Amino acid sequence: MGGRTDPVPHSAAESLLTGGEALVRALHAHGVTRVFGIPGTHNLEVYRHLPAYGIAPVTPCHEQGAGYAADGYARVTGRPGVVLTTTGPALLNAAAAVGEAYADSVPLLVVSPGMPLGHPRLSTGALHEMRSQTEALRGVAAFSHRVSSVAEIDAAVARAFTLFRSRRPRPAHVEVPLDLLTAARTLGPVRRAPSVPKPAPDPQAVREAAATLSGARRPALVLGGGAVGARPWCRALAERLGAPVVTTAAGKGTVAETHPLSLGVSLHSPALQKWLATRDVVLAVGTELSGSDFWTDPPPLDGRLVRVDLDPHQMYAGPAVDVPVVADAGLALEALLAALPEGRHARVADEVAALRAARDAESAVRDARWIPYLRAVREVLAADAVITSDSAQCCYYGALPHLSVGPEGRYLHPAGFGTLGYALPAALGVKVAEPHRQVLALSGDGGLQFTVQELATAVQLRLPLPIVVFDNGGYGEIRDEMRARGDVPAAVDLTPVDLPALARAYGGHGTRACDPAALARALAEALERPGPTLITVPEETP
Structure with a gap:
């Protein structure tokens, strides 16, 4: 079911909107056409406005299922998945899915009602009352934003979509107090997240990475979930360097696993870990190189590590980085290919086949x-x-x-x-x-x-x-x-x-x-x- 096209309801002129409609209008403005969740007493004002804005609800049997469904939706489309819960237990039911989305860098927006603005700090026994939904979700999401006015709702949604577009995508939570959902206010045009260009690599970092890779005699590529959107460049770079490719679980299939250079998902293999440690240059793209990738502590690397990642904080995590390239993976690898000499393509198919056999024998x-x-x-x-x-x-x-x-x-x-x-x-x-x-x-x-x-x-x-x-x-x-x-x-x-x-x-x-x-x-x-x-x-x- 597609979303509305122009004219968009209440988008251009000042209009009297409830907080519930303001929320739905903001989701629509960011291209949302599906939400996953279960109607409840406290979110009915949101559900009532979904049809007018062309947003179709998908109703699972449990909010954890809603979270995982929105996660799958986001991973396969590249667009944020949206979860709509009610207060208290429903939101906590979705928290495990939020934690998964955080760990695997999935753009997930969870929207929930919350206790009214003037609700006492002390417990009153109200339905679905909990001390702080925002504090609970801050432990598993990139941020949790409780709005304080109807006018702030579209800004909070735009904040989430700005995160998804400009940084490593991770889940966000927006809470709208119950009294704001039904309060009607006059609002102007909806605020949208700005278009943010993908971060391009620093030219000096590309030159240093290209020089390091062109001098490698035993290169290897490690591809994670951040490389999935750069599939053509990953294959081209592996073939240019003659470098075997190993992926994490999140990067599975980025280079076809039937390709002569592919080692597939093999970082857990002792034989592959020993081999990786002997490479003179390792190019890691969009991966944390973490214990969950290796199923043990990451092995020490004898050679130099060139790391491409959207998240600059990854340059301080895991093995020490020799050449950091902070950028979108596709832009970085495209620039690397342009900087590398032609004709390197080493013959390593026999080595890859032997490593696959060693992994399988284990x-x-x-x-x-x-x-x-x-x-x-x-x-x-x-x-x-x-x-x-x-x-x-x-x-x-x-x-x-x-x-x-x-x-x-x-x-x-x-x-x-x-x-x-x-x-x-x-x-x-x-x-x-x-x-x-x-x-x-x-x-x-x-x-x-x-x-x-x-x-x-x-x-x-x-x-x-x-x-x-x-x-x-x-x-x-x-x-x-x-x-x-x-x-x-x-x-x-x-x-x-x-x-x-x-x-x-x-x-x-x-x-x-x-x-x-x-x-x-x-x-x-x-x-x-x-x-x-x-x-x-x-x-x-x-």
Whole structure:
């Protein structure tokens, strides 16, 4: 559903608007056409104005699902996802999704009512009352802004969109006190976030980076989520330098994982960490190089580190930087390509193949249970399909290193915060954004049950959505960690649930796939069938 075009309601002349309409007008002015949330007693004045401004609400079953859906929407479109909650528990329900968006640099705007302006500091027992919503959200968002007048509402929304456009995108929260939502005031034209050009690199930094890279004998590229928008330049630069490419989870598929230079998502591999430490120059683009990327402390680098990042604070985090380039990744890499000499292209395909083999040998026994099924998934899915992932063994051990993705597709994983329950609602957000694109949610039984109620939302949308669930009877990763410590596993085994039957109970479809061929057939059917299809792959519990 598209937003209104000119004439925009109440945009040019002075008009009498309630705070609720002022808020919706401000969202519309920034191109918002979808909001994810659940109506509640305190936000009805906002919902009443959505239709007039062409904003369609998507109603999940839980606000955490709303947050993850808006996150998926934002990642696949590049536009901010908007969550509309009511006060108190509803806002806190969305907080885990806000934390995930912060960790993974996702532009997410959460809008909520709050207690009235004159509400006493001492508790009165009012409905949904809490001491401070803004203090709670400041712990997980880039900022939380409580407005103090109807006239301030559009400025607060513009502030959020300015953040999304001008700096590293991270979530923001805007709170509108209850009495302001219904208060009517005369307002002038809506205020909009200014257009902000992407930050270009300093020419001297580009020259220094180009000189460092052109002199490298053993270069490597590490690509994170900040490199996703610079896909063509990433590939061109790797080929110009003859440099193997390894990505973080957030950067998966930035360079096609079938490319001869691609090592895929491999920073967790001891063999790859040892190799990376020996490179004489490492070019890291849009990545924190953090413990969540390596699954351990980042290894020391023997060579020089050239770092490209939109966020200048990243130059002080992680390994020491030799050449900092603070800029938009696309502009920086385009400038680097122009400054580098032609014809470098070293022959390193054999080295890359050997490193891939070494990585796979390290985990061959552990990963063998997932690889045949993931190959079946890859054979069925289109090249531009979007896969949403959970913090589950089948995802981080299985799909991240073994399910190939190219620049046409996307793989969305909750990498930084490591939240459970992300895959299903994030897939809903992607499907809302791009209904004609294939979308697959990939999860484990433990993670799925954090947000399994969103099957009902998927049924309402009536869009094809397969959900593949590897069922190991509980929290498999924690079970394995307990055993590795010599502990007797406790509190990790879940009561068996007939998940396909549950999907059918919600009005969707459900089946089991006990071998890869069965999974391929079920997946192909699910991609053509309206509504969700939950496909369980049973795993033997050790």
